[in-house]
Amino acid sequence: MDTTGHTVTITINKNQYQAVEGEILLEVARREKIDIPHLCYESSLSPYGACRLCMVEVVTCGKTEMTTACTVRVHRGLEILTDTPDVIRHRKILLELYLAEAPHSDVIKAMAIRYGVTKTRFLKKIVTGDPLLGRCVLCGLCVRVCNEIMGAGAIGFVNRGPYTIVSTPFLEENPACMGCGTCAAVCPTHAIGIEDTGEKRIMRSWSGTPVEMIRCAGCGGYIGPKPVMEYARSRIDPVMAEELQELCPACRRKQVTR
Amino acid sequence: MRIASPEDLDAVRKIGLFKIQPDRPRIAVGLATCGIAAGGNELYDRLGSIIREGGYDIELTKSGCIGFCRQEPIVSVTIPHKPLVLLHHVTSDTAEDVIKGVLQEDIPKNLALCRVKEWDHITGMIQYGEGFETIPDYHEIPFFSNQHKIILRDAGFINPEDITEYIAAGGYSTAFSVLTGRDPDSVIDEVKRSGLRGRGGAGFPTGLKWEITKKAPGSEKFIVCNADEGDPGAYMNRNEMESDPHMLIEGMLIGAYAMGISEGLIYIRAEYPLAIERLRHAIREAKSYGLLGKEIFGTDFSFDIKIAIGAGAFVCGESTALVASIEGKIGRPHPRPPRLTDSGVWGRPTDLNNVETWCNVPVIMAKGAEWYSGTGVRGNSGTKVFSLVGKVDNPGMIEVPLGTSLHRIIYDIGGGGAGGKRVKAVQTGGPSGGCIPERFFNTGVDFESLLTMGSMMGSGGLVVMDEDTDMVDIARYFINFAASESCGKCLPCREGLKHTLLILNRILAGKAGVEDITLLETLADTIQATSLCGLGQTATNPVQTTLKYFREEYDALIVQDLPDGGR
Numbered sequence: 001m002d003t004t005g006h007t008v009t010i011t012i013n014k015n016q017y018q019a020v021e022g023e024i025l026l027e028v029a030r031r032e033k034i035d036i037p038h039l040c041y042e043s044s045l046s047p048y049g050a051c052r053l054c055m056v057e058v059v060t061c062g063k064t065e066m067t068t069a070c071t072v073r074v075h076r077g078l079e080i081l082t083d084t085p086d087v088i089r090h091r092k093i094l095l096e097l098y099l100a101e102a103p104h105s106d107v108i109k110a111m112a113i114r115y116g117v118t119k120t121r122f123l124k125k126i127v128t129g130d131p132l133l134g135r136c137v138l139c140g141l142c143v144r145v146c147n148e149i150m151g152a153g154a155i156g157f158v159n160r161g162p163y164t165i166v167s168t169p170f171l172e173e174n175p176a177c178m179g180c181g182t183c184a185a186v187c188p189t190h191a192i193g194i195e196d197t198g199e200k201r202i203m204r205s206w207s208g209t210p211v212e213m214i215r216c217a218g219c220g221g222y223i224g225p226k227p228v229m230e231y232a233r234s235r236i237d238p239v240m241a242e243e244l245q246e247l248c249p250a251c252r253r254k255q256v257t258r
Numbered sequence: 259m260r261i262a263s264p265e266d267l268d269a270v271r272k273i274g275l276f277k278i279q280p281d282r283p284r285i286a287v288g289l290a291t292c293g294i295a296a297g298g299n300e301l302y303d304r305l306g307s308i309i310r311e312g313g314y315d316i317e318l319t320k321s322g323c324i325g326f327c328r329q330e331p332i333v334s335v336t337i338p339h340k341p342l343v344l345l346h347h348v349t350s351d352t353a354e355d356v357i358k359g360v361l362q363e364d365i366p367k368n369l370a371l372c373r374v375k376e377w378d379h380i381t382g383m384i385q386y387g388e389g390f391e392t393i394p395d396y397h398e399i400p401f402f403s404n405q406h407k408i409i410l411r412d413a414g415f416i417n418p419e420d421i422t423e424y425i426a427a428g429g430y431s432t433a434f435s436v437l438t439g440r441d442p443d444s445v446i447d448e449v450k451r452s453g454l455r456g457r458g459g460a461g462f463p464t465g466l467k468w469e470i471t472k473k474a475p476g477s478e479k480f481i482v483c484n485a486d487e488g489d490p491g492a493y494m495n496r497n498e499m500e501s502d503p504h505m506l507i508e509g510m511l512i513g514a515y516a517m518g519i520s521e522g523l524i525y526i527r528a529e530y531p532l533a534i535e536r537l538r539h540a541i542r543e544a545k546s547y548g549l550l551g552k553e554i555f556g557t558d559f560s561f562d563i564k565i566a567i568g569a570g571a572f573v574c575g576e577s578t579a580l581v582a583s584i585e586g587k588i589g590r591p592h593p594r595p596p597r598l599t600d601s602g603v604w605g606r607p608t609d610l611n612n613v614e615t616w617c618n619v620p621v622i623m624a625k626g627a628e629w630y631s632g633t634g635v636r637g638n639s640g641t642k643v644f645s646l647v648g649k650v651d652n653p654g655m656i657e658v659p660l661g662t663s664l665h666r667i668i669y670d671i672g673g674g675g676a677g678g679k680r681v682k683a684v685q686t687g688g689p690s691g692g693c694i695p696e697r698f699f700n701t702g703v704d705f706e707s708l709l710t711m712g713s714m715m716g717s718g719g720l721v722v723m724d725e726d727t728d729m730v731d732i733a734r735y736f737i738n739f740a741a742s743e744s745c746g747k748c749l750p751c752r753e754g755l756k757h758t759l760l761i762l763n764r765i766l767a768g769k770a771g772v773e774d775i776t777l778l779e780t781l782a783d784t785i786q787a788t789s790l791c792g793l794g795q796t797a798t799n800p801v802q803t804t805l806k807y808f809r810e811e812y813d814a815l816i817v818q819d820l821p822d823g824g825r
Binding site: 164 | 571588590592593741742743744746748750752754755760777780781783784787790
């Protein structure tokens with residue numbers, strides 16, 4: 001999309017704000033401390049529009065149309081209403097659906113309470129042995145970050161419709177996983193489990209994929225997953241001095257300042 | 259041979275005409291998927307062995323489907339200088355009677371459905387002849403006489419596996435005159451003036467879409483044919499491709515020329531193996547005659563069509579999911595914009611039209627925009643093919659002008675309820691459509707009227723329900739379909755439809771209270787308003803329309819004062 005860099009004035013809830021043309025509306029709202037709930041948006045990824053919580057109303061010629069704030073690009077004269085009765089009504093139902101889908105997520109519970117939704121009228125998912133702990137809302141952030149940012153493509157969506165889950169191919173250990181943990185870092189509901197046992201990192205949510213850890217040549221402590229370290233080193237330009245490569249940040253600092 | 263001049267085209271036309279009207283009797287068995295399912299292949303083989311063993315001078319061939327499903331297997335018989343006669347319910351047992359009748363020029367009365375003295379292929383006229391006065395005329399059969407065939411002009415009359423027969427019916431002569439003598443922009447203008455709207459269901463003006471695609475920046479663009487027809491009970495596109503594949507290819511060729519695009523794709527569902535086979539065959543034939551490939555008709559215009567096969571997901575009929583599927587990605591929609599006309603297949607501007615939309619193009623260019631818009635109603639020009647199915651007396655593939663009333667379709671063509679039962683409602687537009695009760699059957703089938711009724715045109719499925727049909731169960735059926743076909747990307751469709759289904763199950767099991775109906779209504783409203791793509795946005799139409807028009811059927815299932823609140 002073209003971001004021309006022009007500053008334009010837009011209207012959110014009858015107040016006027018300055019924004020850059022082409023900017024994502026949700027970014028503007030965040031900057032201006034206007035609360036629009038969302039689960040699937042991440043500024044470094046392409047717009048996705050799946051969680052539907054950021055639905056707002058766009059006013060055009062007196063008519064309103066519902067759309068997601070994470071997919072609207074700012075243009076001159078854009079007029080938005082973020083909490084009309086319709087928006088709130090639908091948001092509450094969506095939160096009830098989330099409470100049923102991810103019954104063990106405290107993040108969802110807290111989000112729902114802010115809208116006065118304390119329980120759900122829908123049948124809650126029965127959670128037994130779920131590697132995602134009954135917290136996954138299928139926002140796809142982990143899948144997208146693994147594909148778009150890390151380039152590993154270790155996880156993806158399995159099945160479709162209400163049977164969709166996120167996992168590794170064929171629900172088997174996946175050597176493509178580098179163990180970087182970016183998935184867990186972006187997960188809005190803290191659903192992804194990672195266990196460090198010392199010499200191994202176990203990706204509990206990703207079919208128990210084990211990832212080898214490497215030790216610091218200096219102090220002997222574990223620095224991080226081997227594939228991540230190799231990946232990172234291959235991308236450092238200029239190349240890091242070989243005697244520094246095998247060291248943890250603390251030992252490296254000592255080495256350099258000695 | 260490569261066709262490069264009117265003389266070449268004429269030479270092929272003569273070859274084809276001699277196949278349609280040989281100097282000896284011709285028997286053609288209707289062999290689209292429906293005819294095959296009714297035993298057409300066995301019949302074809304039986305007829306073949308009788309002819310071989312008897313050494314009879316009879317031409318045996320295949321034809322497409324004329325659409326009268328109830329009368330399958332249907333066979334057409336042509337005896338030189340006599341009317342073409344359609345035979346119905348022909349089986350291997352009666353095959354001998356057919357051959358005997360043909361040889362004696364005396365068609366068995368019990369097998370004869372009707373006779374056709376001449377047939378207007380619109381792009382050409384074929385005269386058969388006089389005689390067989392005791393057999394009813396085609397125009398005396400209400401199922402046929404109330405129809406208006408433009409798209410199905412060749413279906414059932416020509417062999418879909420023989421390009422020369424299509425050319426004999428006037429095929430490709432329009433593409434020839436367009437490519438050799440019309441300015442591309444004037445073609446787009448003609449289509450715009452015809453008022454043709456997208457037949458996939460949304461009804462977007464086709465000419466306008468072509469113009470937008472043409473004006474989009476970039477030199478490498480695609481045109482795509484959407485043949486991912488997946489509505490339960492809908493098989494219009496399948497029949498169009500199986501019965502007359504060259505009509506689609508010619509339409510795409512003209513569109514490609516108008517937009518200046520040299521790459522075409524047909525995205526077709528894997529569940530249509532015969533249509534895929536016939537399209538592949540047709541593309542090969544077209545290439546061998548120089549109608550696809552480089553320097554078509556000897557001009558400097560080149561265009562080729564490739565086939566992309568879907569993997570069985572309803573949502574892949576949605577434009578952005580369709581593109582993802584073509585690119586080998588998971589078939590999930592993404593938010594629009596960008597629209598396909600800006601960024602489609604492999605990020606290139608892409609024009610996507612339904613099979614039937616493309617099929618309208620050759621006639622529009624052959625007869626002109628004024629002629630075309632003379633059929634139908636204001637803002638809804640032309641005809642529409644429907645699959646009339648369910649509890650109707652004459653199920654079949656029918657074609658009527660847009661704006662024709664449901665009453666005329668269901669009673670005059672369909673013959674009313676099956677077995678004389680009272681018709682209660684009709685579902686239009688498949689799982690995305692709604693159920694329209696009998697009292698509104700004066701509604702005309704056009705894009706706007708159906709929307710007003712809470713339903714939609716969709717691709718053209720008409721499922722008839724009679725007095726025995728349980729409307730709540732119908733709603734459950736369609737929700738079950740939509741829920742299992744949801745891609746799972748956005749919450750309202752993925753979870754919302756699942757819970758809609760659970761509530762409907764509870765109601766049908768007699769375990770639901772009044773509050774469940776309220777919840778059902780509320781949830782349907784949210785799914786409609788907040789879903790990402792058209793599948794979710796329209797999936798609750800069957801629930802909303804049955805609640806609106808058949809509320810009493812829901813109420814009858816509700817248990818008052820459930821001791822435990824129904825759970």
